[in-house]
Amino acid sequence: MLIRIRSRDGNFRFEFNPKADVSELLEKIIESSPNANRDTVTISNQPRGNEAPISTLLGKSLEKLGLKHGDLVFVNYKPREDESAAAPPPASTPAASSSTSQPSRLWETVQEDPVDTYWRSKDGMIPRGRDAQFCKHGAKGMCDYCMPLEPYDAKYHKEQNIKHLSYHAYVRKLTPKSTLSSSASLPPLEPISYKVKIPCPTGDHPSWPEGICTGCQPSAITLQSPAFRMVDHLEIANMEIVDRFLQAWRKTGLQRFGWMIGHYEPYDKVPMGIKAVVEAICEPPQEGELDGLTLGLPWEDETRIRQLSANAATPLTIVGYVFTDLVPDEEDRTKTQYRRHPGSFYLSSLEAIFAARMQLNNPTKTRSSSTGMFGSRLVTAVLTGTEDGAIDVSAYQVSEQACAMVEADMIEASVDPGIVRVKEEDRSVDNARYIPDVFFSYKNEYNIEVKKSAKPCFPVEYLLVNVTHGFPQAPEPMFQSIQFPIENRQGLEDQTVDGVLGTLARLDAPNIMPSIHAPAGESPKRTELARYLSDWHLVSFLETTQLMSVADIKLMTRTVSRPMLLREPALLDPVLQCEGWQTLMTFTRESAPPSRPQTSAPSGSNAMDEDIPPEVFDQIAASDAQGGGGGGPRICPHCTFENYHGGSDCEVCGLPL
The missing domain is CATH 3.40.140.10 (Cytidine Deaminase, domain 2)
Incomplete structure (x- = not known):
């Protein structure tokens, strides 16, 4: 199960077995908060109050503690350097007193989304062409009228009717140019918090709700449009x-x-x-x-x-x-x-x-x-x-x-x-809540900016x-189909294994081979199979059936999500060759309904055979089963059709045999 941890060091997520001991949770807390004193760690199910020293819970399982998948655990602790400052340094190790533990620089170890990596590698400058009226220099020159603009240029955003800066333009605006490429600079952003600081940084009074001061209470809030x-x-x-x-x-x-x-x-x-x-x-x-x-x-x-x-x-x-x-x-x-x-x-x-x-x-x-x-x-x-x-x-x-x-x-x-x-503010111990002053501003009937208290209510637009x-003008979606039944639509659409196997049988999937072994003319069948498989809901459902291994599901997901799949059918080959696909095809063959036997025309027949109704062949087969055709075929002297029934007239031309 997934357990979320929130501490002064940030938000973290970890996977646990429900029967895991609380000690495993403690290790993850220490891992995410390396500056924490292990003996002072407390956990709670709410931001304030109900804290329990985790040392008193060791030996219990997480599920016995009442933790469920997705639960948020609030963590508090005393930093290790606080205790090292209070205790005298050992006489035998004078160097130890100067090597206090420093908080880890968490932002340096973060793995950002690829789009953030992309924009960090760019300067983001807005290019401008040569101004025909004001630029007096040559084609390779540059002046104030044509030089690139910063990505946060206010005039450009107003001209283009862009209401908000983008995230990276805002970060670029806050970061001094001299430190843009320096890893030693401190991050420019700090998450907003309107909670009372516990414990108070001054340490001069009991923690909220017993006491509060300007050092630990949040400042007044003025609601405003985000930058x-x-x-x-x-x-x-x-x-x-x-x-x-x-x-x-x-x-x-x-x-x-x-x-x-x-x-x-x-x-x-x-x-x-x-x-x-x-x-x-x-x-x-x-x-x-x-x-x-x-x-x-x-x-x-x-x-x-x-x-x-x-x-x-x-x-x-x-x-x-x-x-x-x-x-x-x-x-x-x-x-x-x-x-x-x-x-x-x-x-x-x-x-x-x-x-x-x-x-x-x-x-x-x-x-x-x-x-x-x-x-x-x-x-x-x-x-x-x-x-x-x-x-x-x-x-x-x-x-x-x-x-x-x-x-x-x-x-x-x-x-x-x-x-x-x-x-309303609440000073009870169990549910302490501090509410600072909240304001919002608006323009009155005289078009004058007015600030008003947001208590007891304010418009949600703030x-x-x-x-x-x-939508893109030329769509290139990763998944080429969305026809498979959608999950959790009981009574409207049902996802079943039989439905998947039936469709694969209709698409002749068991007989579709990798491109290197495929016979000529199979490309359309392969394309239709690729289109059917390139469906998010199908792949998600197949994972729950356990018909394919985890590795094969990963392979299928990676393969069928390629936009070029239908234009390059050979991209499907890794799926057709994996062990999980072969298992799936085995189930497909076994679940396919038996096909009616096809009666082929005898070698001596002519083109007239194609006009014979299927019922005739059924009658012939029934007659053979009853022993009516024991004498072998009788060749019609008029149309040369081979008659397998015991009658005296030809089934095709109607003339006597």
Whole structure:
């Protein structure tokens, strides 16, 4: 099972056996927090309170401790250097006193996404052509009117109507040019936190809620539009992916939820931009309703899906989630109601808080933060009705301020979907909650900027970040088919082994050989087989059947996710040659229904045989079985057809034999 650990050193994830001893959890905590004093480590199931020294829990299993898959464990400890400073140095080892343990530089060991590696290798400068009016130099010269602009240039963004800086443009803006290529420089980003610091850095009073001071309490919050966004664009690789997702709603009228599987790429419409490309939608177990849905979290299949998707030709991950909010129009059932617009809401307060929780659970690994983590690239997509009654995608993220407020348990949903409520302060020991002052600003009727207290509530728009979306003009999806039944659609679509074997039999898969041994003319059959196999939902289902080994499933995932698969059928050869495929073909042959025996025309027959109805051959076979044809064939002297029945007239020409 997956256990998440949150400490002052950041967020970490580790896999454990449910029956593993708590000591294994302790070792992972020490591994992620090398500066922790082992004897002072405490764990809790909530950010504040309920801490238990882990040393008192040793000998118990994780499942007996009540931990389940996906649980978040809050860790606290005293640093080792604190104790070394309090204790006198040993007389025999004077050098030991000067070699105190230093906190590890976590950001230096982070493995970033390939898109981050790409942008770190570029300067991101915005090229400009020669200005015909102001440039007075030669073709190879450069001046202030044509020199490249920095990726964070405010004038350029205003001219291009780009509301937010991209993540890497923002990092470039914060990083001094002299230290851009220096690994010794400190990261420019620090995660936002609105929680009381425990223990207080001053050490002058008991920890919250017994005491609080300016040194440990969070500052007042002013909600404002983010200066940057983690993802600039959401691209869905194929329109069919969305259409297939909508089929469940079209058949039932119930709302639907799905995790978007994809990868991140550079986005050229924004300086140093990043886009999330969706290659498939995986639907978890859920209960749809007319006006919402019920979803089970944590998602039990998440670890398996992440591991499987990482084996694709281009490694995939969960880039976001999508849900429907669709209601047919009362007057015209072919259209949908326009529910989300400037006069109502874009994301409800409940959806925004849910998005914040999901983003907190999926942080982005980065070298630009002291914790090795900052923000999230998880995108929230909504399929909802447009003003003209059609269906369109809207994409959002919530701000870093929103995530920090949810993490500090400061806000909650309201009855009005467009309003967020600020919670009341709570000084109880079990559920201590400190609420700093919260403000938001707006322009009044005189167009004057006014600051207003956000207590007890404020508009949800102050937490949202818009993300553009679209479809590629020349689609090249990784998966060529989306016709296989989709998971967790009970009663609508069923994923069965018999269905897979039946389709493979119809495609004549057992007789399709690797390209080096294939007979001439087999290419169309191989292409159709490749198209059928290149389906995310099929590969995901096959993994659960255990008909193929883990290694063979990895091979299949990597092979069928290549965009060139249909144009180069030989790419399918590794799958056709693996042991798991041979096992699958054995089951396919054994499960195929017996075919009716074909009666071939005798060697002496002519072209008239082709006009003989199949019933005639059935009658002949039945007659032979009863011994009616024991005398052998009788050759018609008129048409030379070989008659196997015992009659006196030819079956073909009708003349006497």
